[in-house]
Amino acid sequence: MTLVRTLLEIPELRLRLRTGSALLGREISRIYVTELPDPSRYVSAGEVVLTGLLWWRQPGDAEPFVAALARAGVAALAASGADTEGIPDDVVRACAQHRIPLLEVPSDLSFAVVTERVVLALAADRGREPSGARKRLLTTAEASLPVLLHQGARELGAPCWVLSATGRVVAGTAPDAPSAEWLNPERERTVHERYTLLPVRGRFRLPWILAVGSPETGDLADELAGLVGLARARAEQVRRTADRAAEPLFTALGGGSGDLAAAFAATGRAESVRVVLVRTPDDLAAELLAELVADLSASTGFLGEDACAVVDADERWPSDWATMARHGLSIVDHLVGLPRVSVGIGGPATVDGLRGAAQEARQAAEVASRRPDPLGVVAGEDIAVHRLLVAGAPDELRRSVRARVLGDLLAYDAAQGTDLVRTVRVFLECSSSPTAAAKALHVHVNTLRYRIARASELLGLDLNDFPTQVDVYLALQA
Incomplete structure (x- = not known):
């Protein structure tokens, strides 16, 4: 033994x-x-x-x-x-x-x-040499993942794929890969029609999945899954080394010491970049971010407690990246369960606007965190400018502005049981058109004019003055 x-x-x-x-x-x-x-x-x-x-x-x-x-x-x-x-x-x-x-x-x-x-020691102890297939597979233990998969497919007599927790095809030996969503996370292996799916265990909370194009696989598939886990660990070490080289960029981007332009140039990023930020209530953010940008050219690190990536905004950046990220997060949630995840996207920007793009990503993540969907992905460019600016204001400032501008109107509504605040909001959202606002509120236009006049009186402001309208609308958004 x-x-x-x-x-x-x-x-x-x-x-x-x-x-x-x-x-x-x-x-x-x-x-x-x-x-x-x-x-x-x-x-x-x-x-x-x-x-x-x-x-x-x-x-x-x-x-x-x-x-x-x-x-x-x-x-x-x-x-x-x-x-x-x-x-x-x-x-x-x-x-x-x-x-x-x-x-x-x-x-x-x-x-x-x-x-x-x-x-090999265990096999020898059991009185038999490892099979030729196992020996041949073990000879590729330190090879790249594609080489390892091709050897595994050859020995298993079936195509093989490695899928990530977001459904991304990490590597494969044939087209038409199965869906990661078919994996039953409660089982050691899942047989789905003509596929077998095995979770690749290891140091990561987000699993990889070995898929074999056959409903019948033996111990050799388990051996291959173990070697895939080692290949992933090696790839992670390479990524961690690259992340350490990018640390000066994120230090400078977060307002710390260092020359931002020099640190940016040292990463070799493209002239135009986007900033992706992932926020979670636990320590899963960095692993999620690495997976979400795995197919892109990116440098990853941290901005405060948030995981952050500076990504080349070239032809590899999909125009529907936000939609793809939401779908990927939903697959992860199915496999392992996720806490609230907020993803913000800023840019595109050059190095001169990089800090602004990072702030935009932060505010987009903040907007995402306030939405009912627990897996929120928001791009700054999809947020109205006034909402982006309001989201960037501290909570205390927003409460103060709301109370100062709207306090008397809010107090009147509370005391009288009226809803003049809503009337003002609809009026402004209808471009200050009494006719359009009256139609939206289902009241006569004269009633609408009376309510706006009363609200103006309570606020001590002229709601027909454009700069005043902007101030009041921002206070309503706050």
């Missing part, structure tokens, strides 16, 4: 035992890679859990993660501390407390290599 100590004896892995020397006799059933802060739904007894500790941010994070492994009966934890300058002490302490052997993976060792060696 393959034991935890067996892994320590594989010279290519160079694993180092950090704690759990008395527990090395535990039997291993398989290997599972994850970066989820709470992996309890996906781990099971006898597994070796492999992690890059991307879920660890501060002391205390290890306790719930390791406790979940212990409850599941995991055989061991193998961790690489490349992003945390070694394995944090509280991870070691939590493993010791919950009796989970902890193996340190060298930072220069690919997880694909670890997975391959463990799979």
